Amino acid sequence: MARQIDINLNAETRGFEQGMKSSADAVDRLDKHLDAAEGGTKKFDAALDKTSDGLEGATGKFRSTADLAGGLGDVLGIQAAGPIAGYAMGFADIADGLGGLLAPALQKAKGAFVAMNATLMANPIFLVIAAIAALGIAFVIAYKKSETFRKIVNAVFGAVKHGAGEFVEFIEDAVTKAAKVIARVADIITTPYRLAFKAIASAWNATLGGFHIGIPGFLGFGGFDFTIPNLPIPALAKGGPINGPALVGEKGPELFMPNSAGTIIPNHALGGTNVTIVIETGAADLDELIRKRVRVLGNGNVQTAFGRR
Amino acid sequence: MGEIKWKVTGVEELSLALHEVAREAPEIMDAVTADVAAGAVEDARRLVPHRSGRAASSYKSRGHVVSIGAGVPYVPWLEFGGDVGRKGATHRAKVKGGRYFYPSLTKRLKDIEDIAADMIEQMTSIEVE
Secondary structure, eight states: OSSEEOOOOOOOGHHHHHHHHHHHHHHHHHHHHHHHHHHHHHHHHHHHHHHHHOOOOOHHHHHHHHHHHHHHHHHHTSHHHHHHHHHHHHHHHHHHHHHGGGHHHHHHHHHHHHSOOOOTTHHHHHHHHHHHHHHHHHHHHHHHHHHHHHHHHHHHTTTTOOOOOHHHHHHHHHHHHHHHHHHHHHHHHHHHHHHHHHHHHHHHHHHHGGGGEEEEEGGGOOEEEEEEEOOOBBTTTTOOOOOOOBBBOOOOOOOOOOSSOOOOOOOGSSSEEEEEEEEEEOOTTTTHHHHIIIIIIITTTTHHHHOOO | OOEEEEESSSSSHHHHHHHHHHHHHHHHHHHHHHHHHHHHHHHHHOOOOOOOHHHTTTTTEEEOOOOOOOOOOOOHHHHHOEEEEEGGGGEOOOOOHHHSHHHHHHHHHHHHHHHHHHHHHEEEEEEEO
């Protein structure tokens, strides 16, 4: 049996450096993602304004919708919105040639907008749905009523040769695509928060959370090891009680079941539609913070430094 | 009309802080683990049975390295148990996780976990306004 045991506590902490670097790299990627998304949001906002203000003319309506979809694509950084933007531009070209033919349909679309309450109007998700639905209404009506329009449509959209029925499917498909895109918009808005939270949790779990102590077999006890458990930020994909911050939705939608009565404050009562996610970085000098607490405040002792005794 | 504007602030600062910490990590961990080692040894010494005090004094830390039982050959037996003596006649129940140092170390590491969580909270807080 070994008569002396030597334990190097630092041997298992070398992942810290790499873990923090990985986290920093992940945050760098997040930053780039956000830069692109915020830029896109500006276009998106501008397009929303144009859409709401531009109901007078068919061309403006369609072009602003194209901008809207284009802005959406920028927000998402994906191609999914591209076809929608393309469709809208195609409609705009058609509208240019049709003059006032679409006016009645657009009035109907305008009515649809007016019918929506302020809450919905403030929500880009509903606006996009409404805009695309309005396009569908206008397009189908015009297609059904106007032989000229049908000819133009068939000329512009050479692939579409089989009448309004397929166009309805086409529009429905566009709406379906839009819904998917919209789902991603909601996801994008919440993603930075979730990603940042995950980055922190991962930083922990890749470093101190993964602190691993091994007891070698040569001591004659068969050898074993244990790992310090991960940071207690609960991920609730498997459900469970919650009494503080928790990572939710990481594996799809989850249901929060409160243990006591409460009140849901509707979105429109939240007082504004500006969303700012603030990541406070209070310790650009985290290492300095640690040193200060350990070596100065604690006179070299971690327990004292952190007020635990 | 209403519009939703959203922005995220502080990401660049967070990135810089993390890179800085990554650069300083080895030194940070040296300091922290050295303190853990010293604390765990101190705790273990209080738990080790005292007769002459030799066993307890063989629990030593130097930086982040802990040495147990140097010059006191029965210390691993005290810590983990086993059968020793002629034909293994002296029995002490085996405790796989150890009796003194390793439980102390585990407790100290748990404290460090809490401390690190505190520090992470200090380093970064996220608010949605």
